[in-house]
Amino acid sequence: QWTGLNELREKFLSFFESKGHLRMPSASLIPKDDNSLLLINSGMAPLKKYFTGEVTPPSRRVTTCQKCIRTPDIERVGITARHGTFFEMLGNFSFGDYFKHEAIAWAWEFCTKVLELPEEKLWVTIYLDDDEAFDIWTKEIGVSPERIVRLGKEDNFWEHGSGPCGPCSEIHFDRGEKYGCGKPSCGPGCDCDRYTEFWNVVFSQFDSDGKGNYPPMEHPNIDTGMGLERLACIMQGVDNLFLVDTMQSIMKHICRIAGVQYGEDEKKDISLRVITDHVRSTTFMIGDGVMPSNEGRGYVLRRLLRRAARHGRLLGIGRPFLSEVAQTVIQENKDAYPELEEKKAMITRLISVEEESFARTIDQGMQLLAGVLDKNESRVVSGQDAFLLNDTYGFPLDLTKEIAAERGMTVDEEEFHRLMQAQKDRARAARKNAGADAWAGEADALDGLPETDFVGYDRLETPAALL
Ligand code: ATP
Numbered sequence: 001q002w003t004g005l006n007e008l009r010e011k012f013l014s015f016f017e018s019k020g021h022l023r024m025p026s027a028s029l030i031p032k033d034d035n036s037l038l039l040i041n042s043g044m045a046p047l048k049k050y051f052t053g054e055v056t057p058p059s060r061r062v063t064t065c066q067k068c069i070r071t072p073d074i075e076r077v078g079i080t081a082r083h084g085t086f087f088e089m090l091g092n093f094s095f096g097d098y099f100k101h102e103a104i105a106w107a108w109e110f111c112t113k114v115l116e117l118p119e120e121k122l123w124v125t126i127y128l129d130d131d132e133a134f135d136i137w138t139k140e141i142g143v144s145p146e147r148i149v150r151l152g153k154e155d156n157f158w159e160h161g162s163g164p165c166g167p168c169s170e171i172h173f174d175r176g177e178k179y180g181c182g183k184p185s186c187g188p189g190c191d192c193d194r195y196t197e198f199w200n201v202v203f204s205q206f207d208s209d210g211k212g213n214y215p216p217m218e219h220p221n222i223d224t225g226m227g228l229e230r231l232a233c234i235m236q237g238v239d240n241l242f243l244v245d246t247m248q249s250i251m252k253h254i255c256r257i258a259g260v261q262y263g264e265d266e267k268k269d270i271s272l273r274v275i276t277d278h279v280r281s282t283t284f285m286i287g288d289g290v291m292p293s294n295e296g297r298g299y300v301l302r303r304l305l306r307r308a309a310r311h312g313r314l315l316g317i318g319r320p321f322l323s324e325v326a327q328t329v330i331q332e333n334k335d336a337y338p339e340l341e342e343k344k345a346m347i348t349r350l351i352s353v354e355e356e357s358f359a360r361t362i363d364q365g366m367q368l369l370a371g372v373l374d375k376n377e378s379r380v381v382s383g384q385d386a387f388l389l390n391d392t393y394g395f396p397l398d399l400t401k402e403i404a405a406e407r408g409m410t411v412d413e414e415e416f417h418r419l420m421q422a423q424k425d426r427a428r429a430a431r432k433n434a435g436a437d438a439w440a441g442e443a444d445a446l447d448g449l450p451e452t453d454f455v456g457y458d459r460l461e462t463p464a465a466l467l
C-alpha cells in the first residue's frame with residue numbers, strides 16, 4: 001500500500017506512543033558532550049547516556065525519528081539503491097524496561113498489521129547463537145524457521161569498544177529477483193539490493209569489559225533503528241531511495257536545471273542521485289550549525305558540497321546551482337524540521353559562497369589533474385600533485401582520489417599527509433611569532449580542537465588561502 005514518507009514517520013511514532021513510549025524530537029546532527037563521534041549516525045547515539053545510566057531518561061520508553069549522517073557510506077551513495085549520507089532513523093528504545101519479547105512482537109506487529117507488508121516477503125536475521133530470539137520468532141510470532149537466517153558478528157552483533165552491547169535481529173524485505181545479484185548464496189545479508197535490511201532491533205544485554213568478557217547486564221536495553229527512506233522505498237515500490245516522494249521533487253529540480261531526464265543514462269542517473277543526496281545532507285548539516293572548514297565536521301560538509309558541485313559539472317551544469325536545490329530540500333522538509341525554514345537565508349548563502357569559491361578554481365584544477373593523469377606512467381598521483389591540487393585549487397584529497405580511481409589510478413597519500421603536516425607546523429610557528437606572548441599558550445591549547453568555527457565570508461571566498 002503506497003504511503004508517503006511523512007505519513008510513515010507519523011505512523012511509526014504514534015504506534016510506539018500507543019505502546020507507552022514518549023515521543024522525543026530529533027537531536028541535532030552535532031553531538032552534544034560527546035567527542036567520540038563527529039556527527040550523529042543513529043537514533044541511539046544522542047541517547048547514549050540513558051543507556052549507560054549516566055543520565056536518567058524522561059521515560060523508560062522513548063521513540064524518535066533521528067536525523068543521521070553516515071559519511072562512511074559516501075562511496076555507496078548513488079550506486080546501491082539503499083544508501084544515503086543523510087537519512088532519518090526511526091527508533092523505539094527501552095532503558096532497562098521491556099526486552100526481547102516486546103521488541104520483537106511490536107516490530108512484527110508494526111510491519112504486518114500497521115504497514116500490512118506481506119509476510120512472505122519478510123525475512124529475519126538473528127545472531128549465530130541467539131536461540132532465545134530464534135524461539136521468540138518461531139514459537140511466539142510464528143515465523144517459519146526457513147525464513148530466519150543466522151549471521152555472524154559483523155552483521156548481527158552490536159559492539160563499540162567496551163560497555164553495553166549485544167546481539168541484534170534484523171528484518172529484511174525481499175524486493176524480488178529483479179534486484180538480486182543472482183549468486184546462489186544470495187540471501188539476507190548479501191550486499192546486493194534484493195533483500196533490503198530495513199529494521200535493526202538491538203538487544204543490549206551484555207556489559208563488555210573490552211577484553212572479551214561479556215557479563216550480562218542487570219537491566220538490559222532495547223535500541224532499534226529503521227531507515228525511514230528505505231521503508232518508504234519499499235512501501236512506494238520504487239527502485240531506490242531517491243525516487244521516494246519527498247526526494248522526487250529535489251531530483252526533478254536538478255533535472256530541470258541540467259536539462260536531463262532521469263532514467264536515460266546510467267552515469268547521469270548516478271550523478272542525479274549523488275547530488276540529491278549531498279544537497280540533502282549539507283542542507284541539514286548547515287541547519288544544525290555546521291560551517292565549512294578544513295577539519296572535522298566542517299570538512300565533511302565541504303567535501304559533500306564539492307562532490308555535489310563536481311557531479312553537477314558531469315551533468316553539464318555550468319553555473320552554481322546547489323543553493324537553488326537546497327531551497328527545494330527546505331520546502332520538502334520544513335514541516336518535520338522547522339529549523340530549516342528558520343535558517344533558510346543562512347543555508348542558501350553559505351552553500352552559494354562555498355560553491356562559487358570552488359567554481360573559480362575547479363576548472364583549472366581539473367585541467368591540471370587531467371594533465372597529471374595523462375602523462376603518468378606509474379599509475380600513482382604523487383603526494384606533491386595531490387597537495388598542490390588541495391592547496392591551490394581546493395580539491396579535497398578524496399576528490400582527487402575519486403577522479404584518479406575513475407582512471408584506475410591511486411594517490412600517494414602518505415606523502416600528501418606529510419606535506420599537509422609540514423604546512424600545519426609552519427602555520428603554527430607563524431601564529432606563535434605573530435601573537436602577543438600572553439596569548440601564545442592559548443593558541444597552543446586550541447591546536448588540538450577541531451576547527452569548526454565560522455571564519456567569515458571573506459575567508460571562504462579565498463579557499464586557496466584556507467586549504
Ligand atoms: P546496511 O547493512 O544496509 O549498510 P546497516 O546494517 O549499516 O545497513 P544499521 O546500522 O543497522 O544499518 O542501521 C539501522 C537502519 O538504518 C538500517 O536497517 C537501515 O534501514 C537504515 N540505514 C543504515 N544506513 C543507511 C544509509 N546509509 N542510508 C539510508 N538508510 C540507512
Ligand code: MG
Ligand atoms: Mg551500513
Ligand code: MG
Binds near residue numbers: 155197
Ligand atoms: Mg547491515
Ligand code: MG
Binds near residue numbers: 155170200
Ligand atoms: Mg544493520
